[in-house]
Amino acid sequence: MQLMKISNWLCEDFFRRDVINVSTAVPNDNLIMERQSSIQVKGGQRKNQLKCDVESIAGCVSQRACVYCGARVVLNPVTDAIHLVHGPIGCASYTWDIRGSLSSGSELYRNSFCTDLKENDIIFGGEKKLARAIDELVEKYESELVFVYSTCVVGVIGDDLEAVCKTAAHKHGIQVLPVQSSGFIGNKSAGYRAACDALLRLIEPPGGARPINSRRPVKSVNYLGDFNLAGEAWIIKDYLKRIGVEVNVVFTGDSNYRDLKKAPEASLNIMQCAGSMSYMARRMEELYSIPSLQISFLGLEDTAASLCKIADFFGEPEMMRRAKELIKEETIAVQPEMERYHEKLAGKKAAIYVGGGFKAISLIKQFREIGINVVMVGTQTGQEEEYQTLHDISDDGTVILDDANPSELERFMTEKGAHLLVGGVKERPLAYKLGVAFIDHNHDRKHPLSGYVGAVNFAREVYSTVCSPVWKYARETGGGLYAAENSELPER
Amino acid sequence: MPRKTANYRNVNENPCNMCMPMGGILPFKGIEEAMVIIHGSQGCSTYMRRHIAEHFNEPIDVGSSSLNEKGTIYGGSQNLFQALDNIRKVYNPRLIGILTSCLAETIGEDVEGMARDYRKKQGLDNFPLVGVPTPGYGGTHSEGYWLALKKMVAALARPTEKHGGINVIVPNLSPADMREIKRILELMDVKYKLLPDISETLDRPIARPYTKIPPGGTRVEAIRCMPGAVATIQFGITVEDNVSPGHYLQSEFGVPLYNLPVPMGVEATDMFVGLLAEITGGSVPGVLKLERGRLLDCMVDSHKYNAQGRGAVFGDPELVCAVVRTCAENGLYPAVVATGSGNSGMKELLDPLLAECGQNVDYLDETDFMRVRTSCRENGVNMAIGHSDGKFLTESEGIPLVRMGFPIHDRVGGQRLLSVGYTGTTNFLDRVTNTLLEHKHKNYRATMYREFYREAGVKKRGCEIR
Ligand code: SF4
Numbered sequence: 001m002q003l004m005k006i007s008n009w010l011c012e013d014f015f016r017r018d019v020i021n022v023s024t025a026v027p028n029d030n031l032i033m034e035r036q037s038s039i040q041v042k043g044g045q046r047k048n049q050l051k052c053d054v055e056s057i058a059g060c061v062s063q064r065a066c067v068y069c070g071a072r073v074v075l076n077p078v079t080d081a082i083h084l085v086h087g088p089i090g091c092a093s094y095t096w097d098i099r100g101s102l103s104s105g106s107e108l109y110r111n112s113f114c115t116d117l118k119e120n121d122i123i124f125g126g127e128k129k130l131a132r133a134i135d136e137l138v139e140k141y142e143s144e145l146v147f148v149y150s151t152c153v154v155g156v157i158g159d160d161l162e163a164v165c166k167t168a169a170h171k172h173g174i175q176v177l178p179v180q181s182s183g184f185i186g187n188k189s190a191g192y193r194a195a196c197d198a199l200l201r202l203i204e205p206p207g208g209a210r211p212i213n214s215r216r217p218v219k220s221v222n223y224l225g226d227f228n229l230a231g232e233a234w235i236i237k238d239y240l241k242r243i244g245v246e247v248n249v250v251f252t253g254d255s256n257y258r259d260l261k262k263a264p265e266a267s268l269n270i271m272q273c274a275g276s277m278s279y280m281a282r283r284m285e286e287l288y289s290i291p292s293l294q295i296s297f298l299g300l301e302d303t304a305a306s307l308c309k310i311a312d313f314f315g316e317p318e319m320m321r322r323a324k325e326l327i328k329e330e331t332i333a334v335q336p337e338m339e340r341y342h343e344k345l346a347g348k349k350a351a352i353y354v355g356g357g358f359k360a361i362s363l364i365k366q367f368r369e370i371g372i373n374v375v376m377v378g379t380q381t382g383q384e385e386e387y388q389t390l391h392d393i394s395d396d397g398t399v400i401l402d403d404a405n406p407s408e409l410e411r412f413m414t415e416k417g418a419h420l421l422v423g424g425v426k427e428r429p430l431a432y433k434l435g436v437a438f439i440d441h442n443h444d445r446k447h448p449l450s451g452y453v454g455a456v457n458f459a460r461e462v463y464s465t466v467c468s469p470v471w472k473y474a475r476e477t478g479g480g481l482y483a484a485e486n487s488e489l490p491e492r
Numbered sequence: 493m494p495r496k497t498a499n500y501r502n503v504n505e506n507p508c509n510m511c512m513p514m515g516g517i518l519p520f521k522g523i524e525e526a527m528v529i530i531h532g533s534q535g536c537s538t539y540m541r542r543h544i545a546e547h548f549n550e551p552i553d554v555g556s557s558s559l560n561e562k563g564t565i566y567g568g569s570q571n572l573f574q575a576l577d578n579i580r581k582v583y584n585p586r587l588i589g590i591l592t593s594c595l596a597e598t599i600g601e602d603v604e605g606m607a608r609d610y611r612k613k614q615g616l617d618n619f620p621l622v623g624v625p626t627p628g629y630g631g632t633h634s635e636g637y638w639l640a641l642k643k644m645v646a647a648l649a650r651p652t653e654k655h656g657g658i659n660v661i662v663p664n665l666s667p668a669d670m671r672e673i674k675r676i677l678e679l680m681d682v683k684y685k686l687l688p689d690i691s692e693t694l695d696r697p698i699a700r701p702y703t704k705i706p707p708g709g710t711r712v713e714a715i716r717c718m719p720g721a722v723a724t725i726q727f728g729i730t731v732e733d734n735v736s737p738g739h740y741l742q743s744e745f746g747v748p749l750y751n752l753p754v755p756m757g758v759e760a761t762d763m764f765v766g767l768l769a770e771i772t773g774g775s776v777p778g779v780l781k782l783e784r785g786r787l788l789d790c791m792v793d794s795h796k797y798n799a800q801g802r803g804a805v806f807g808d809p810e811l812v813c814a815v816v817r818t819c820a821e822n823g824l825y826p827a828v829v830a831t832g833s834g835n836s837g838m839k840e841l842l843d844p845l846l847a848e849c850g851q852n853v854d855y856l857d858e859t860d861f862m863r864v865r866t867s868c869r870e871n872g873v874n875m876a877i878g879h880s881d882g883k884f885l886t887e888s889e890g891i892p893l894v895r896m897g898f899p900i901h902d903r904v905g906g907q908r909l910l911s912v913g914y915t916g917t918t919n920f921l922d923r924v925t926n927t928l929l930e931h932k933h934k935n936y937r938a939t940m941y942r943e944f945y946r947e948a949g950v951k952k953r954g955c956e957i958r
Contacts, residue, residue: 032578056534056558058571059578066535088594088629090511094539116504117629133503152595183533184564407582426542430551474698
C-alpha cells in the first residue's frame, strides 16, 4: 500500500512538473553573471540579442572543444590522406578514429599519427622531428596527401609549419598541407576555417585559382558538410542520382585526394553543415564562381524541401518531376512507422544541445514532425543569424543559450521539464542521471540520421528512449525510495 | 637532440597512452566534494571530459581556465583566478585541484605559486588548492595520476597523532575494483583510508535530488591524518619514488610503506590479505577462504583452455603487471607485453616470473599500437587484454580483445568491471577463458577444413567460409 502511494505520487510529480517561468533576467543563484547575455528566453525580448561566437569564460566547464578539434573533425574523413598531428601525444590520442565516417576505399585516415613531442622537443623546437616524421610516413604509406595539424604548444614554440611542409612537399613530390589549428587561437569555428583553408589550397589548380565555368558538366554538384557518418553521404548521393544530379565530390565524407582535386569543376555547391562549410562555399564562389545552396537532409520536411530546392536551381521540369516522385515514394514508405511514433510521442518536451546552429534548427523541425516541442535549445558554435532563426522558430518560453555548461543544462532541463535531450557524449550521462531520455547526435554514432531512412532512425531512437520502461524504475522507485539512503554513504 | 634510446621515434602511429593531465583528473574525482580545473586552453579539458565520461558513463565536470591568445602572451593568472571564482560559485567545492596543460607549462605558468596568490587574494587561508604541474608532454596519464596523488598528500598531510588505521593507495582501477578492495578491508576488520576512492563518485547510483558533485570520495580530513597511520599499502610496484605518495608518507612522516602488486590473481591477493592479517594481528575470515577456493576451482576448470592462449597485454604499467601475473598463474603466457609509458621497469618485474614459461616475451615500453600490432602478428598472438584502443587489433588482425583498464569507450560497463580480489580474479579469468573459447569455436570449422581437407581447391557448396 505504502509503496503504491509513493510511486503514484512520484509519477505525477514527474509528468506534471509545471513549467517554471524563467524571467528575462535569469536569476543568479549559482549561474555565472557573465553568462547572462548568452542565455535568453523566447518572448522575453522583442528580438534576438543573444551573445554568441565569443570565447568561453574561464571556469565555466564549457562543453566546447578547441581549434584543433574543429579542424580535425572536418578533415579526418579524407580517406587516403596521412593525418599527422604535430604536438604532444594527448591531442592525437583523444582524436584517434573519433568519427564514424565510412570509406569506400582507403582506410588510412583511421590512423592517428603524431610527432609525440617530448620535453626536449619543446625546448629545442620540433621542426626537425616533424620533417623526419613526414619522411617516415610518406615512405611507409602510399599517399599523395599529408595534413599536418598544429596543436597548442606548436604555436607557442614557434615551429614554422609552413616551411617544413613546403620542403617536404618538394622533396616527395606530393602535397603536404599545414593546418593552422593551435588550440588557443580561438574556438572550434576557427578550426573549421583552418580546415577549409587547407582544403582550398588542396583544390587549387596548378597556376592558381580562376573561374572555370565553361567546361563544367551541367548537373554536377559538390556536397559540402557531410562527413559520411554511418554512410549518410552515400544515402544522399543516391537520392541525387535518382533525380538526375551527379555528386562531383563530398567535403569531406568518403573523399580522397583525386576527387577533391576535381572540386572546382562542379556547377553548384550544396551545403549541409553550414557551421563548418559556409566559409568554404563563400570562397569557392569567389574563386571559381560556383554558387551555393544551403540544404538540410535532416528530417522529412527538410529533405523534401532540399531536393526541390536543388531541382529548382537547375530549372529542369524533368528533374523536378523526379524529385517529387522520389519524395512521394519515400514518404509513403516511412509514413506508417512515423505515425506510430508520433502517436506515442505527442506532447513530450525536448531539449537540444548540439555543436552547430544549423543542426539545431533542423532538429526543432524534426521534433515537430513527431509531435515533440522543444523547450531548450543551445549550441557550442552557433552564429548570430542562426540564433536569429532559432529565436524565430521557437515557441514562447523556450530557453535559448550559447556555449552552455552542465550546470545550466541541468537547470533548464529540470525547470522546463524536458523529457529528452539530444546532444553528444558529454551530455548523455548528465541527462540520464537527471532521469531525462537521450539521443546521440555526435560524430561516432553508428546509424545514419540523414534522409528518409535517417528520419525514421531518429524517430525510432527518440521513441526507444522516451518510451522506455526503464524510466518507470529510475524516476520513481530508484530516485524516490532509496534517495535518502543513497545520499548517506557508508562511513569511510 | 633526439634521444638515442631504442624506443625513440619520430612519429607515433596510434597512441597507446594519453597525456599527463588526463591522469591527473581521475584522483581528484575520488576526493569528497572536490573539483578540478585544467589551466590551459579549452580543448584539453573538453577532450578529457569526453574520454572519461565515455568510460564511466558519468557526468565529468572539469573546469578550464580557457587560456586564449592574450593569456598565452601575458600570463594566465587572471584567467585562472576567474576560473577558480566561477568554479567555487557554481560547485562550492571543498577542495580544488589545478592541473596544467602543455600550453600553460610551455609558457612557464607556476600553478603552485598561483594557488598561493589566489588564496591570499581571496582570504582563503585554509582552503585546499592543490596545484599539479602536468605538462602533456611530461609523461603519460599514468604518471599524471600518481603525481596528482602525491601532490595532494604533500599539500594536505600534516603530522597527527597515531590512529592505528592503514592508508591504502590505489592505482587507476575500476570503481567496482575499489568496492571490492573496501569489502576485503572491511571483512578483515581494518580501519583504513582509501586514496583515491572513486567507488561511488564515478559509479553513481540513480538518485534524486541530483547534486553537481557526486557524493562519496576520500574525505579531505582522511588525507590530512594519513601520517598517523600504522602503515601504507600502495598498489604501485611500477611507481617511481618521485611520484609515489606512499614513498612521500614514508620519507616525510615515517609511515612504513608496503608496495604491493595490484591484488589480482592468487599470489598477489594472498599477499594483500596476508599482509592485512599480519598488520592487524587478525585472521583471514572464512568468507575469503571460500572465495579463494572458488578461484582455484575456476582456474582448474579453465587452465587447459588458457594454455592455448598466446596473449598480448597492454595499458597502464601497474595493471599490465597485474594482468600478466594473473594470466601466467593459470598457464596463459603473454607473448607481447606493452605500455605507452617509459621507464616502467616491466621487464625487470616480470622476467623472473616468466622465465619458466618457455616462451619469448616481447616487452614494448613507450610504444604505440602500430608496433604492438606488428609484434602480435610476428609472435602469433591469439588474444589481447587491455583497453579499448586495442579494438584495432581485432579489426585488423582478427585478435579478440578482453577489455580491461582505461579507457573503455566502445562498450558499456568499464566502471563495473571487477577484476581484483579472489572474486574479481575469478570473474576476470572467466571473461578471458570465454573469449578464447568463443574465438576457437568461431574459427574451428574453417581452420580444420583449410588445414586438412585435401580437396580444398573445390569450394564447399552452400557455405561461406571465412
Ligand atoms: S597533449 Fe597537451 S595540448 Fe594535447 S590534450 Fe594533452 S595537455 Fe592538451
